[in-house]
Amino acid sequence: MLLTSMVVVAGLVRSWQRNADWRDNGTLFASAYQVHPTSVPVLYGYGQWLAEAGDPRGLELLERCVRMARGLFDAQLALGRAYLRLDLYDKALSPFQSAAMQQPNHPEARKLLAQAADRVAQAHQDDLDRLVEQYRLNGDLPALLAWTDALVRTGRVDEALAAFAHERDRFADQAAFHRARAAAFMLTGQRQQAIESYRTCLVLDPPWAEVMVELATALLDRHEPGDVREAEQLIDRAVHLAPDNPQVLIARAELLSLQGRREEAVQIYRGLLEGLPPGDLRSTLETRRALLEHGSD
Numbered sequence: 001m002l003l004t005s006m007v008v009v010a011g012l013v014r015s016w017q018r019n020a021d022w023r024d025n026g027t028l029f030a031s032a033y034q035v036h037p038t039s040v041p042v043l044y045g046y047g048q049w050l051a052e053a054g055d056p057r058g059l060e061l062l063e064r065c066v067r068m069a070r071g072l073f074d075a076q077l078a079l080g081r082a083y084l085r086l087d088l089y090d091k092a093l094s095p096f097q098s099a100a101m102q103q104p105n106h107p108e109a110r111k112l113l114a115q116a117a118d119r120v121a122q123a124h125q126d127d128l129d130r131l132v133e134q135y136r137l138n139g140d141l142p143a144l145l146a147w148t149d150a151l152v153r154t155g156r157v158d159e160a161l162a163a164f165a166h167e168r169d170r171f172a173d174q175a176a177f178h179r180a181r182a183a184a185f186m187l188t189g190q191r192q193q194a195i196e197s198y199r200t201c202l203v204l205d206p207p208w209a210e211v212m213v214e215l216a217t218a219l220l221d222r223h224e225p226g227d228v229r230e231a232e233q234l235i236d237r238a239v240h241l242a243p244d245n246p247q248v249l250i251a252r253a254e255l256l257s258l259q260g261r262r263e264e265a266v267q268i269y270r271g272l273l274e275g276l277p278p279g280d281l282r283s284t285l286e287t288r289r290a291l292l293e294h295g296s297d
Contacts (some may be wrong), residue, residue: 025049033061038294040068045074051082057080066095067287071103073109079169080112093155095186104189113277118154124154141171146237162183175205182214185206209242213251220258231255245270253288262292 016244029046036042043065051057062079081091096113103109121128124257129284131150135143144167151160164181171177182197198215202208216231235255238248249268254267269289278280 006131021073026053030105035282038068038291040065040075043068044072044078047082048078051078051085051140054085063283064097064287067210067284068291070098071102073099073106076102077109080116084112084116088255089116093120093153097155097157101187101189113155121154121156124150128154141174141177143174144171147164148180148184154186157184157187161188175201175208175211178204178213179208180213182218186218191218194218195222207241209238209245209248212238212241213248216251216255250285257292265290 001072025045026049028050029042032039032042033046037265043061047058047061047065051062052058059079059082060278062075062082065072065075066079076095080092080095080099083089083095087219093113093116096109096116096263099109099114128150130148130211131143131147135147136141144163145242148160148163151157151163164177164184167177168181178197178201182194182201185191185194185197195215198211198218202215205211212234214256216234219227219231219234235248235251238245242248249272253265253268253272256262256268268288269285269292273282273285273289
């Protein structure tokens, strides 16, 4: 109802021309999309409606919506459901993880994430068994990180965190251990624990630019007093250390956009897109650049 109200208000001045659009929600969303093709609410509403109707265009619209607004919980959930309908469990994991990260205690997000993770883990069980056996035989940090990375990629983040907790004392002086643990904490919405782990990582390895921007992202996500200022300082230091690092540059562009310096952010994205091959990363960066250049309806 909220989404419908937003669309109605946006087009109220032309409503006398569009009475036929009210025949059903699909017609309304289709008409709204023609007028506002870059509107996040319209992309979400029309994309979800199409996906639930079995129209493949719905998946494309939801993917575009999520690229434009990664923090939109409902859109992440809808995109994950659309992937599930197509039995694309590997693809469903990412939006469900993003949704669960935003609202860790949301029952439907947790249920759908567990459902997708179970299917993905089953498909990769042989690889998981091999990696855990290698870890048990070697017992070193690279073997642990290879196993826990596979657990995270198959949606079994809780198991990865249990493994990190078990080995915390043994690898307490290893920066890579704390970075991997922090990333797993972020995926489960445990921001405070993630921030503490990132801080420990930077104490052990101060000039690690990628970790600086990951900590900055966690701080911006938590958004407590002083977090924004610290995030700005971290990103500035990371840019000084690694001015050509794509991860650092993306963080810089997003910070500039938050500060209202959109043209500077656009220039960064244009530079990153030069020579970048087709793929998910290119699609995401193109969408972010276009959103900053032209805005959203």
